[in-house]
Amino acid sequence: MSLKDLISPFYVWQRAFEKPYTQKRPIEDRPGAPRYRGFHMNSEDCIGCGTCESICQNRAIDMVPVEGLEQRPGDSGLRPRFDYGRCCWCALCVDICTTRSLHLSNHYAWVTEDPDAFHFTAGTDPMPWNENSLGYRRDDDYHLLVHDRIEMEMLGPDESVRGFDEVMKGYTEEQAVLEADRCVECGICVATCPAHMSVPDYIRSVRKRDYETGLRLLYETNPFSSTCGRICTHRCETVCVMGYQGDPIAIRFLKRAIVDRVPAERYREILGDDVSDNGRTVGVIGAGPGGMSAAYYLRRLGYGVTVYEAQARAGGMLRYGVPSYRLPDDQLDKDIDYIRSLGVEVRFNTLVGRDVTFQSLLDTHDAVFLAVGLNQPSALRINGEEHPRVLSGLKVLDDVANGLDPGIGRKVAVIGGGNVAMDAARVSRRMGAEVTVLYRRRIEDMPADPDEIHESQAEGCTLVAQAIPVEIKPAASEAQVTIVWGEAEMVADDKGGRPRPVLQEDRMHEETYDCVIAAIGQGGQIDFIPSDYREQIEFKWNKFVPGDYQQTGLAKLFVGGDIANSRADAISAIEDGHHAARGIHRFLGGSADA
Amino acid sequence: MNTVDEILDFAIEREQQAADFYSSLADRAQSAWMKEMLLSFSQEEMRHKGKLKSVKLGDRLLKADQHVQDLKVSDYLVDIEPTADISLQDALIVAMKREKAAYRLYSDMARTIDDPELKQMFLGLAQEEAKHKLYFEVQYDDQIMRDN
Numbered sequence: 001m002s003l004k005d006l007i008s009p010f011y012v013w014q015r016a017f018e019k020p021y022t023q024k025r026p027i028e029d030r031p032g033a034p035r036y037r038g039f040h041m042n043s044e045d046c047i048g049c050g051t052c053e054s055i056c057q058n059r060a061i062d063m064v065p066v067e068g069l070e071q072r073p074g075d076s077g078l079r080p081r082f083d084y085g086r087c088c089w090c091a092l093c094v095d096i097c098t099t100r101s102l103h104l105s106n107h108y109a110w111v112t113e114d115p116d117a118f119h120f121t122a123g124t125d126p127m128p129w130n131e132n133s134l135g136y137r138r139d140d141d142y143h144l145l146v147h148d149r150i151e152m153e154m155l156g157p158d159e160s161v162r163g164f165d166e167v168m169k170g171y172t173e174e175q176a177v178l179e180a181d182r183c184v185e186c187g188i189c190v191a192t193c194p195a196h197m198s199v200p201d202y203i204r205s206v207r208k209r210d211y212e213t214g215l216r217l218l219y220e221t222n223p224f225s226s227t228c229g230r231i232c233t234h235r236c237e238t239v240c241v242m243g244y245q246g247d248p249i250a251i252r253f254l255k256r257a258i259v260d261r262v263p264a265e266r267y268r269e270i271l272g273d274d275v276s277d278n279g280r281t282v283g284v285i286g287a288g289p290g291g292m293s294a295a296y297y298l299r300r301l302g303y304g305v306t307v308y309e310a311q312a313r314a315g316g317m318l319r320y321g322v323p324s325y326r327l328p329d330d331q332l333d334k335d336i337d338y339i340r341s342l343g344v345e346v347r348f349n350t351l352v353g354r355d356v357t358f359q360s361l362l363d364t365h366d367a368v369f370l371a372v373g374l375n376q377p378s379a380l381r382i383n384g385e386e387h388p389r390v391l392s393g394l395k396v397l398d399d400v401a402n403g404l405d406p407g408i409g410r411k412v413a414v415i416g417g418g419n420v421a422m423d424a425a426r427v428s429r430r431m432g433a434e435v436t437v438l439y440r441r442r443i444e445d446m447p448a449d450p451d452e453i454h455e456s457q458a459e460g461c462t463l464v465a466q467a468i469p470v471e472i473k474p475a476a477s478e479a480q481v482t483i484v485w486g487e488a489e490m491v492a493d494d495k496g497g498r499p500r501p502v503l504q505e506d507r508m509h510e511e512t513y514d515c516v517i518a519a520i521g522q523g524g525q526i527d528f529i530p531s532d533y534r535e536q537i538e539f540k541w542n543k544f545v546p547g548d549y550q551q552t553g554l555a556k557l558f559v560g561g562d563i564a565n566s567r568a569d570a571i572s573a574i575e576d577g578h579h580a581a582r583g584i585h586r587f588l589g590g591s592a593d594a
Numbered sequence: 595m596n597t598v599d600e601i602l603d604f605a606i607e608r609e610q611q612a613a614d615f616y617s618s619l620a621d622r623a624q625s626a627w628m629k630e631m632l633l634s635f636s637q638e639e640m641r642h643k644g645k646l647k648s649v650k651l652g653d654r655l656l657k658a659d660q661h662v663q664d665l666k667v668s669d670y671l672v673d674i675e676p677t678a679d680i681s682l683q684d685a686l687i688v689a690m691k692r693e694k695a696a697y698r699l700y701s702d703m704a705r706t707i708d709d710p711e712l713k714q715m716f717l718g719l720a721q722e723e724a725k726h727k728l729y730f731e732v733q734y735d736d737q738i739m740r741d742n
């Protein structure tokens with residue numbers, strides 16, 4: 001060994017006085033690059049859809065409950081918890097995030113004495129990088145999800161006003177599959193649907209073109225799927241997470257995509273017609289969606305069901321209110337005929353209170369479900385209202401449904417902004433009239449479906465918002481009527497309700513029409529219930545207030561639908577009927593989880 | 595009415611009359627839910643009466659400085675003759691109009707009187723009635739004018 005070899009290890013000492021290449025405390029001194037993929041951050045926009053959890057290939061994300069965060073419509077109440085023993089910082093979760101709440105900070109080192117600390121819930125746990133503005137964010141033009149809804153073919157306004165043909169044509173199979181493909185299956189919509197339909201599951205069945213499974217899934221919670229696939233108020237779509245950056249999934253139309261592909265003749269084979277008889281009977285008052293839904297689920301549980309219906313056909317307001325260009329009769333029949341085919345008896349032209357007494361129903365049946373809806377139009381209660389050219393919106397729609405001419409003339413004013421007003425206006429356009437809709441509030445306050453408002457405008461109806469009718473006067477011709485209306489200013493409601501219109505007396509208008517169609521609201525009629533029974537039942541304003549499972553203080557009586565809920569739409573009536581059927585089953589000793 | 599106490603007695607008596615009016619209408623009402631509704635109107639008037647009583651006892655002050663929104667709903671609705679088969683809509687119209695009449699009465703009295711203390715009392719009562727009217731107007735707007 002040479003001398004050089006012997007002393008060379010000591011040369012290293014000279015390095016001891018040079019500036020080192022490594023750093024002592026890298027965490028403090030070396031920030032990550034601006035787009036570095038460090039630890040996760042989550043903003044308040046997160047609604048806990050769990051799409052990040054589904055996409056993560058390393059199973060590094062768990063959706064977990066967070067203290068102080070409740071589940072509410074459109075928010076699961078869960079938040080993503082990250083496991084840094086598994087995460088590989090691929091950022092797929094950030095790229096897919098439906099609300100763009102998830103980011104990666106550029107923090108990459110985290111020293112703690114807690115051995116379990118490689119788990120944390122982003123945005124909720126107090127981490128030092130929660131306010132970090134750098135790191136990885138998805139670029140605006142980079143999308144893993146398809147944001148645009150697949151358009152459905154529909155009649156153009158010029159064509160649609162020419163008759164009563166259905167306006168929406170339904171998806172082709174290819175279109176339906178493409179639309180179903182957009183769903184991320186988060187299930188946020190399920191809690192918001194009044195019937196809690198298993199939306200992601202039936203959307204999956206559309207994707208798989210498995211319509212039999214789809215139909216079975218629909219009927220678990222909704223025996224009016226052909227109807228709801230067309231006219232449902234689609235509350236689910238208002239919370240669909242795809243709506244945050246694009247169009248919500250066309251949930252309503254995907255329901256229709258299933259039923260449109262299963263012919264009525266196959267329903268019994270697919271859904272089964274093996275209904276046993278348990279020897280008990282239930283009377284149902286009203287063959288609207290509420291009554292018929294209860295009838296369906298009760299029949300499935302083995303009850304003998306008799307429905308007492310005042311009209312000659314079943315369907316309630318879906319038959320006599322909703323016009324056929326939105327819901328063709330044969331589609332409503334498809335739903336109703338299947339229910340009846342299971343042995344549900346409907347006694348038509350039977351008005352409870354006139355043709356049979358309420359007492360006789362209580363005596364005959366083991367329980368009674370009442371869903372008589374709201375069929376008494378509210379009066380305008382302004383001077384001159386009794387003029388023969390002032391018509392009720394419900395009556396006009398009823399005439400049209402029965403093939404009668406409501407005699408509206410060529411120039412029509414419709415008062416109101418709900419479903420009845422919009423349908424009366426659109427029906428009037430189809431009968432060739434020039435239509436003006438007068439509404440007391442703003443267009444955005446209208447209770448009618450926004451699609452309907454839009455379509456009515458496209459079809460040529462003129463909407464006049466903030467217009468308060470104050471008087472009806474005779475016109476020069478007896479075949480006409482004059483309406484006096486004043487402009488309204490909106491004032492805020494101190495208690496947080498919708499803004500309220502206040503008449504401005506100095507801004508009044510007068511206009512003459514062939515008729516004025518009043519559609520300002522409806523009430524119910526339950527005078528057939530004897531007063532000593534009514535005393536046992538709770539009411540608020542003009543509605544029933546049912547207890548658990550839609551039961552009233554009169555134990556044998558269950559109620560639902562428009563007369564007992566504030567939402568007043570078909571799907572809520574359907575859910576009430578389903579819920580009451582379970583309640584009646586429990587009441588009569590059946591299993592609680594039927 | 596020359597003293598604050600006399601005015602309050604008058605107002606208390608009027609609230610009692612209103613309560614009696616609704617409960618006698620409730621007695622006659624054919625429908626059970628209207629019966630219940632009218633009884634709740636009557637209870638509302640009894641609450642007003644209770645409030646005025648505590649003002650008289652000095653437990654509470656009647657202020658007249660608040661702006662109460664006038665929705666003017668009752669201004670353009672027809673007068674209703676209450677009958678046994680009165681509907682919810684008509685009962686609310688009757689109630690709005692009665693509160694409005696009471697409001698007018700007290701405001702007119704406030705205008706014709708010079709004594710500042712009495713004037714203040716009438717204005718306070720007028721404001722109370724305006725609040726009651728607003729309550730019924732809001733109910734009418736929410737329950738009857740749902741689609742309008």
Ligand SMILES: Cc1cc2nc3c(=O)[nH]c(=O)nc-3n(C[C@H](O)[C@H](O)[C@H](O)COP(=O)(O)OP(=O)(O)OC[C@H]3O[C@@H](n4cnc5c(N)ncnc54)[C@H](O)[C@@H]3O)c2cc1C
Nearest residue numbers: 286288290310316317321352372373419561562568569570
């Ligand atoms: C014009 C119009 C458009 C609408 N559009 C939509 C829409 O697009 N989407 C939506 O979801 N909802 C819509 N609705 C609301 C929907 O129709 C109702 O929410 C739903 O029909 C309520 O169901 P129900 O079973 O409670 O009552 P109803 O459908 O009103 O049925 C009640 C049934 O009871 C019968 N009946 C009443 N009294 C008696 C008695 N004493 N004896 C025997 N039978 C009796 C009636 O004849 C009727 O058939 C619309 C309503 C109207 C009027």
Ligand code: SF4
Nearest residue numbers: 183184186187189240
């Ligand atoms: S429809 Fe929308 S909300 Fe429902 S599961 Fe699909 S993506 Fe989620």
